[in-house]
Amino acid sequence: MLSNDQWMLLIASLPTAQTAARMRLWRALKATGAATLRDGVYLMPDGALAADVLSALADEVRQAGGDAWLLSAVPADPQESAGWRQLFDRSADYAELISEVRDADPSTWPASQTTRRMQALWRRHAQIVQTDHFPGESQRQSQAALETLQTALLRLTSPDEPHPSEAALERLPVADYVGRTWATRRRPWVDRLASAWLIRRCIDPQATFRWIETPEQCQAGWLGFDFDGAHFSHTGPRVTYETLLASFGLEGDAALERIGALVHFLDVGGVPVAQAPGIEAALAGLREHLTDDDRLLDAACAVFDGLRRALTPSESTA
Template identity: 50%
Template sequence: MNHDITSPLLLIGLALTLPSHTTTPRTKAWRALKAMGAAVLRDGVYVLPASLAHEDKLSGIAAEVEQAGGTAELLSLRARDAEQSARFTALFDRSEEFAPLVAQLQALLADDALDTPAVERRLRGFRRQLEQIVAIDFFPGEAQAQAVRALADCEARLAAMASPHEPDPARKQITLLSPADYQGRLWATRARPWMDRLASAWLIARYIDANARFIWLAQPDDCPLDALGFDFDGATFSHVDGLVTFETLLASFGLNDEALARLGAVIHCLDVGGIPVPEATGLAAVLDGLRRQEADDDRLLAAALPIFDALLRHFTAD
C-alpha cells in the first residue's frame, strides 16, 4: 500500500472497550487486529491505512466486540499535515519484525554445514514469515528491501546447491518467435528438473509445442545438436537479464496472458528469489513432494503438468 507523502494520510480506526471479565473476546479481538497489522494509536484505539478491505474487517471485529458486551466505534482520521502523516506512518514501521528474519537468513547463508534438504526446509519457513510481514508492511522501505535481498541470496545458495549448473543471465534482445515454427521438436534441459525447468516444460507442452519431446541431460554439454535446450548456459532459451527461463519463453513467444504472467511471478520468486508471492510456498511444497516421489524425470513432469494447470486455472478465476 503506497502513500503519496504530499497528501495527508487517511486512517480507519476502531475504538473499543470490553468488560474486564471478558478475557477471551479481548484476546480474540487483539489477535485479529495484530494479524491485520493494526497499530495502536492510544489505549483501546487501533488504526489501519484507510481502505474498504480494512473497514470491512474492522466492522467485523466491532460486531464481535458488541456481541461480547463491549462497545466499538469505527473512526475516520485524516492527518492535519505532512508532519502528522509522518508520525502516523511511523506507527506501521515493520523494521523490528524484519530484523530477526534478516539475521536468521544471514546466519543460514553463512552456515556451510547445512545440506540441501536442511536449507530447503528452513527457507520454506522463512518464505512464509516474509510473506506474512510483507502483507502488513503498508509503507515498504529499506527494511523490507533488505529482507527480500537476504531471502534472494539464500535462494541463490539453495539453487547452486541443488543445481550446480544453474544458468547465468544473458544480456540480449529477445526476438519474437512463432510457435508454428517450433512444432514436434526435441527439447532438452538438465536432469532432475526443479521449479523453472518444470514450469518451462509445462509451458512448452501446453502453449508452444503440443507434440514436444523432452530429454533430461546429466550435463549441459550432453545436449544433442538437433535439440532445443532450455535453462542452462548456452541454451536456446534461458535466463535473460532479469527474466528466468519461464519468463523468457513467455516473452519469446508473445504469451501475454495475465494469468501466465502471474504464474511467471511465482516461478521467478521460487527460482531466483525477489518479491514474495502468496502461492509460492504451496507450489514449492507440492513439487518438492512430487520430486521426492518420482525418481524418473518423465514421470515427474507428467505428475507436475496438472499442478501447473490447476494453478493457472486459479489465476484465471481471480
C-alpha cells in the same frame, strides 16, 4: 498511493467476558500492522486495505456483543501525521531479519533442512512486508539480503542451476515453435517440470523432450531451456517458466501467472505462495518414485493441470 495525512480509526469495545473475541481482534490487528493509540483505539493509513480490514473487524466486534466505530481522521497539526507514521516503522524488524540472513552460512545447514530454512526466512520477510504500510530502504535491503542468500544456497546445492541473463526478451510467435525438440537437464525439478508443462500445454502440444546430462549434449536445432546458454533460461528476475510466459505473450493468463509465482518461490525464493508446500511435496514424491524422466513429466503435468484448474475454477483450461 496512501496519503500522508489521511487515516482511519477503529474504536472498539468488547464485553469483559469476551476474552476469545478480544484475542482474535488483537491477532488480526497485529497481522495487518495496525497501530494502537490506546486500549481500544486502532489506527491505519487510509486506503482500500484499511477500509476492508477495519470494517470486517468492526463487524466481528459487533457480532461478539461489543461496540465499534470507524472514523476517518486528519490530524489538526501536520506534525502529528509524522508522529503517527513512526508507529508503523518496521525498520527494527527488517534489521533483525537482515542480521540473521547475513550471518547465515548455508554450507552448515543439514541438506534435509535447506529448503525449509530458506522458505521460513522468506515467510518472515513477507509477514513484515504485510505490516509495512510505508515501505522504504529497509524493505529493499531485506529483499536484497534474502536474494543473496538464496543465490548462495542454490550455488551450493544446485551448482548446475543457470545464471540469470540480462538479455532483453523478444515476443515470439507460437506458430514458429510447434513440433520442435526441446532439451533440458535430466532429473527435472520444479522450474524445468513447470516449463515443460507450459511448453506442452500452451506453446508446442507436439513437443518432444530430450533430457541431457550437460549443455554440450544439446544438438543443433533443439530448443534448450533452463541451463546456461539455453534458448530459454533465467532472464533478469525471471526463472525459466516466467521467461517462457513473457516470450510467448502468456502473461495475461491469471492462473499461469500465479503458477509462475509459485515456481519462482520454489526455485529461487521470494514471496511465499500458499500452494507451494503442497506442490513441492507432490513433485518431490513423484521425483523420488519415478526414475524415468518422461514418466516424471507426465505425472507432473497432471499436478500442474489440477493446479491450473483449481486457480481458474470458472474458466476453461483447454
